[in-house]
Amino acid sequence: MATTPIETVQRPHGNNLVRWAKDRPEVLVLSADLTASCEADGFRDAYPDRFFSMGMAEQNMMSFAAGLAREGFTPFVHTFAVFICRRPFDQVAMSIAYPNLPVRLIGFLPGLTTAGGVTHQAIDDVALMRLLPNMTVLECGDATEVESVLDAAQAVNGPVYVRMLRGEVPRLFDPGAPLRLGQARPLGAGRDLAVLSTGICTEEALRATAALRTAGLAVAHLHVSTLKPFTDPLILETIAGVRHGVITLENHGIIGGLGSAVAEWMAEAGLGKRLIRLGLRDTYAHGAGRDYLLREYGLDAMALVRAAEDLTGARLGLTEAALTRVRLETLGTADKTEDL
The missing domain is CATH 3.40.50.970 (Thiamin diphosphate (ThDP)-binding fold, Pyr/PP domains)
Known part of the structure; x- marks a missing residue:
């Protein structure tokens, strides 16, 4: 959890x-x-x-x-x-x-x-x-x-x-719940839409899914740590069990990463649901702070909220202020690891 x-x-x-x-x-x-x-x-x-x-x-x-x-x-x-x-x-x-x-x-x-x-x-x-x-x-x-x-x-x-x-x-996950090879990590259940996130984007997804549930959407959320082999049956079961479709969120281009893996498997399994892939859209980024880059290129919590509205046709009225803050900032700038 x-x-x-x-x-x-x-x-x-x-x-x-x-x-x-x-x-x-x-x-x-x-x-x-x-x-x-x-x-x-x-x-x-x-x-x-x-x-x-x-x-x-x-x-x-x-x-x-x-x-x-x-x-x-x-x-x-x-x-x-x-x-x-x-x-x-x-x-x-x-x-x-x-x-x-x-x-x-x-x-x-x-x-x-x-x-x-x-x-x-x-x-x-x-x-x-x-x-x-x-x-x-x-x-x-x-x-x-x-x-x-x-x-x-x-x-x-x-x-x-x-x-x-x-x-x-x-630390987002219990130390007693380690990464398991080939197994997605269930972070929430729901029948309206599915969110699959990986890497640092799961922190953003947690911020968004909490707000989406408060707004009345039942969101299934899986954190994916094994990107190959991509064979966990829980992924297909979760996607098959939602009404509106699935959103993937990844710190990567949308071509060839998590979104592509989900699309390939959905197509092979004949799951005719809509998929929205959030990630870099066939572009290079530029140098800036992480929070700015995630926001600028649509990899943050608000991007996920907008995608959920697109997928469901609902207008939820959520703002950045409504999103739960997950990260704890405990160190000053001088204590952080250097950028390069």
Whole structure:
């Protein structure tokens, strides 16, 4: 179940990685000159003989990780998502995915989580990773999922791509309810419409769905953390059980991500319901703060409210002031992780 977070966790991945890897000597970490920015500095300091700094040479890092995996190690590659899915795509495809090697690709700054602009905003990474045979694609939505995604990834006998969160991360889900491979997380039931959200957009969806229910709409809400394989029967059951249709909300382009996965499965199953996909609409974003970017490109709670009105034909009269605030801001600007 989703709750208003009781805490905001600072660097959950970096702290958890050190604990998690302690008794797993086969786990190695590779970094491409972004060690602190990807919260791998704690691992480097704790286990220096299991850490490799590969420099700004991502193609070589992917091939090196593949070689380590062939020798029985489990390499965890840490860098920004764009430097996993764009520059070394051929090496990921041919050296890692094709031989189905257990390499864990940990991608930071997914979508619009950075002010760094188009060079650092991974808005196509889910699409690229989904199309690779053998690749599992996971996305974290809160601190609980950040802390449990390593177990989920390690259970996969093959390569895994993780859209990871860093810095100050809210805890939206009970720590006793970890991320489950291949299972959507039910956050609300209803028969009017279905909302499927993933990643940081679930925080926005929680704000919107609370207001929609107050306005009289019965909203089913699923948080999706496994984007490939996309096979959880609960997703189809939820969509089939609503009257008006489904809205997807994702921190990614609408082509090839969650919205595409839902559309493909609905078509194959013959579910003749309307689908509204919220995400970047075949465009690049620009550099700015996260809240501004989500609002500017229609990935925020108000965009979801407007989509619900479109889907149901209702005019709900909801304003930003009516939307529940989920995030707890506990740190000052100077304490937050740097943008790059």
